[in-house]
Amino acid sequence: MKISEIQSNSLITAIKTPFNSQGRIDIEAFDYLVEKQIQFGVDGLIIGGTTGEGHLLDWESHLMLIAHAANRYADKLLIVGNTGSNNTKEAVRATENGFAMGMHAALQINPYYGKTSEQGVKKHLTAALDIGPGFIYNVPGRTGQDIPPAVIAELAQHANFIGVKECAGNQRIALYEQQGIACWSGNDDECFNARHQHQSHGVISVTSNIVPGLMRRLMDNSAETSLNESMQDLFNWLFCEPNPIAINTALSMTQAIQPIFRLPYVPLDKKNRQKGITLLQKIDSEQRVGNDLKCLEEQDFKIII
Numbered sequence: 001m002k003i004s005e006i007q008s009n010s011l012i013t014a015i016k017t018p019f020n021s022q023g024r025i026d027i028e029a030f031d032y033l034v035e036k037q038i039q040f041g042v043d044g045l046i047i048g049g050t051t052g053e054g055h056l057l058d059w060e061s062h063l064m065l066i067a068h069a070a071n072r073y074a075d076k077l078l079i080v081g082n083t084g085s086n087n088t089k090e091a092v093r094a095t096e097n098g099f100a101m102g103m104h105a106a107l108q109i110n111p112y113y114g115k116t117s118e119q120g121v122k123k124h125l126t127a128a129l130d131i132g133p134g135f136i137y138n139v140p141g142r143t144g145q146d147i148p149p150a151v152i153a154e155l156a157q158h159a160n161f162i163g164v165k166e167c168a169g170n171q172r173i174a175l176y177e178q179q180g181i182a183c184w185s186g187n188d189d190e191c192f193n194a195r196h197q198h199q200s201h202g203v204i205s206v207t208s209n210i211v212p213g214l215m216r217r218l219m220d221n222s223a224e225t226s227l228n229e230s231m232q233d234l235f236n237w238l239f240c241e242p243n244p245i246a247i248n249t250a251l252s253m254t255q256a257i258q259p260i261f262r263l264p265y266v267p268l269d270k271k272n273r274q275k276g277i278t279l280l281q282k283i284d285s286e287q288r289v290g291n292d293l294k295c296l297e298e299q300d301f302k303i304i305i
Contacts, residue, residue, distance in 0.1 A: 003133055006105055010195070010220075011202055011215055012044040012080065012184065013208040014204055015052055016251060017053050023260075027068065029256070029257045029258065034072075034077070041216045045078070045080065047080065048081065048082045050139075063094065063101060066098050074102055074104065079103045079104050080105045080135065081094075083106045088123075088127055091108065104133070105133040107165070108128045108129070108135065108137065109137045110124065111145075118151055129155065130158075135164065135184070138168060138186075140168060141167065152164055152176065153179065163183055164181065165186045166185065170185070170190050177198060185202070188207045188235045195218070195219055203219060209251065210289050214227065218231075234279050237272070238250070240268070240272055245265050248265065250276055252300075253276065255291050259296055261304070262303075262304050270297075281293065
């Protein structure tokens with residue numbers, strides 16, 4: 001797939017990885033989630049990202065899921081494998097394997113925890129871009145280190161550079177787009193304005209796991225101001241605890257997935273579950289992913305290691 005084709009995708013879902021009671025990836029539930037994304041017109045998927053708990057998967061399972069998604073859905077969706085790592089050798093190896101398994105593009109992140117210099121960040125990300133088309137993910141709240149515009153400007157000269165998933169706000173997004181650097185919002189609550197006021201290419205979304213059709217409308221129509229305002233409470237609730245806690249809870253309560261959490265994640269507490277139910281009840285059931293809506297009790301959840 002050409003870089004220009006990849007850049008045309010405006011709504012990309014950071015898809016949830018569901019688990020079964022044995023702690024294995026629930027492929028049947030995964031396929032159900034993906035089919036719902038297709039039904040509502042989502043353009044692409046991030047496989048094994050933060051929302052997909054790629055950091056909790058061993059590489060064998062992680063790459064198996066990328067291979068499954070590519071084999072089954074590459075003709076219908078952009079398949080982006082999160083093959084980034086804070087370990088350059090590991091990122092390179094995973095990215096090579098991901099492309100061999102059929103993904104269209106990779107998602108790459110700067111080294112986290114074991115932070116490095118700006119020169120080290122550039123070399124780390126360039127090593128991954130050398131393998132194939134890649135999005136750069138800038139999320140300082142998780143990595144502890146911002147990738148500054150000067151570094152992105154240099155990386156943007158690479159033939160395999162697609163663009164940036166940017167979580168540092170809409171002013172940064174506007175700056176990049178003015179420079180001809182493709183940018184996707186990483187913040188659902190800001191993505192409507194990012195798209196229609198700051199000319200972002202789109203959003204890489206968590207919320208589209210549960211209401212993909214509504215996120216499609218936000219990306220496609222600049223007149224959906226009222227919808228954007230009405231969804232702010234849902235956006236805020238979905239990030240009331242670190243992602244993916246709330247989206248896992250939401251999809252469990254709509255029975256889209258089994259209510260299974262892998263540590264260190266645990267479900268939202270009862271007060272927040274009830275708040276989520278209230279918010280989700282305001283949305284037409286045909287717009288929600290899942291077959292029902294129920295505020296689960298503590299004993300309904302299973303927590304695994």
